[in-house]
Amino acid sequence: MLDQLLQFLISGITVGSIYALVGLGFAIIYNASDVVNFAQGEFVMIGAMSTVFLVGKEVPYPLAILCGVMITILIGFALEKFAIEPAKDASVVTTIIITIGASIFLRGAALLIWGKDIYGLPPFSGDRPISIGPATILPQNLWVIGGTLLSVIAVKFFFDHTLTGKAILACSFNKKAAYLVGINVRKMLLIAYGLSAALGAVAGILIAPITYTSYDAGVMLGLKGFCAAILGGMGSSMGAVAGGLLLGVLETLGAGFISSGYKDAIAFVIILLVLFFRPSGILGTQEADRV
């Protein structure tokens, strides 16, 4: 039982790390503009797919990864510039619907460019399993967990210790006040979209060697990331990370000890319960303390 538990936890934390990264992307855009960006899952897909494409074109792996992230950031910028900004006077709900439209558009574009095929990436450092007591872990799992940890620390540092990060935070508290003290609100929003896109791309690339990718891979990951963000408290980035890890571990424990047929149901029931008793999420508070 105990050795099983260890294996369950390992896979739960790996899966949870990815949910956390996607959830973090949701939280950043929500912070900057109160909008839930449903194209977040598509960032994950585009990051992985463009890297796959570049690797296929014989581009060296590390360079391909870098370009994959860059391409996704550009698409994040484009999304803000051409879809969100023209609708700047629209209500939050309208903007959310625009992001849903954008996600369908991006998925369709990926389908046209790359087709319906499933693609994989080679593991970053071999695929020989590492034994930890009775459980085994793949080197790529460590990359996923480590990559997520680094990204989370970087995001935390960005918001706590850089001027731009603080400026974005300021926009999230009060747009008008931020504008009055000389912050370029539109530019901050652009940066927030770029940052979310980068996080999505990193998540997509880290996980592609384990789970493969295809034009529709972003749908489920986007949904799970959204759940993570809600579970942790929408707008709290550390909450999104905690929510993601919790969701991942709950899913695997549910599948492991209760029934794998009801894996998703178990996770969703717990989310409903959390929302019922703590509508603002586990780490969310009614006011302030965002990011």
Added chain:
Amino acid sequence: MKRCSLYGLTGLILIFVMFVSVPTFGADTLKIGSFLSVTGPASFLGDPELKTLQMYIDDINSKGGIDGKKIEFIHYDTKGKAQEAKKYVNRLIKKDRVDVIIGGTTSGNTLAVIDIVQNAHVPLISLAGSVKIIEPVKKWVFKTPHTDRMAAAKIYEDMKKRGISKVALITGNGGFDKSGRAQCLALAPKYGITIVADEQYGNSDTDMTTQLTKIRATDAQAILNFGFGKAPAIVTRNVRQLGIKLPLYQSHGVASKKFIELAGKAAEGVRLPAAALLVADLLPDSDPQKRVLIDYKTKYEAKYGPVSTFGGHAYDALFITLGAVKRAHSTDRAKIRDEIEKTHGFIGTGGIFNMSPKDHLGLGLDAFKMLEIRNGTWTLVD
């Protein structure tokens, strides 16, 4: 200007000739109707089916037709919708007055029209997978594709040969997976197999080590994964990651090079049943199917590109029909039906068909070949 009108006139005459000439040949043509999902979600099935039918019908007509009759082919695209299928089958029967119908592409499309053809007494050969189409037997309905049950049976047969009696089942949550799981569970007792674990995963899941860890704790002698898409490749990799040494069986759902590519080294030693068409080149020359398969493959690939088993189902349906027409020396619907039912020893792409009043599919387990992945490619096991 003058040139344009000349072309237009020629076109008009052509159309006129086409419309007028068909009825005059009426008595001497065989009218085959079809309703396939050439566009829409099932287009990857319907498209090669239609191409196959058209290619062979044109070919036969250019060689003088069948039994002295030209074939008139009338086709409608259902776009995968059951409602359209009903509409077009009614039109095929009442307006086009076809002698025999080939289609539909999907089980849903076929099941929707069964009542119509049964009442109108028109023979129908379906290209869809579900067992329900022919079980219980319907007088006017036949089909050519193999079924999930046959895949499960083929796997169990191979397990029995290896002395495996305790099997851990792991399946996805898609339609293909669920139907496969039901067949695996239902057939197990017949082969003396005990299912010791019955795990499931979501088809978009990213990790199946949890389910496999549970399987590792059972006394299973083999793992059977019935699935489709990327999930079986993840399962295969997870099995190796956990260091599980049990034989791993996959279904015909992953019988493509893509699976080997995705699962990489982890795919070594995996066994799976596959339609003979995929491994036509590997078959020994003594295999009766080999010539048919290679012929179809070469012909199709020369014209359209990589062959799929779905087009093969259309090939089988067409030639079963033509064989029946030849034997019946008639285009009478009832006579054609009787002869289709008497199809015996027909070598198609899906296997050797032996139909009977009790079996409107007529395929044996030889429709599937058991393969093992060795050194990154298929190897025939039996």
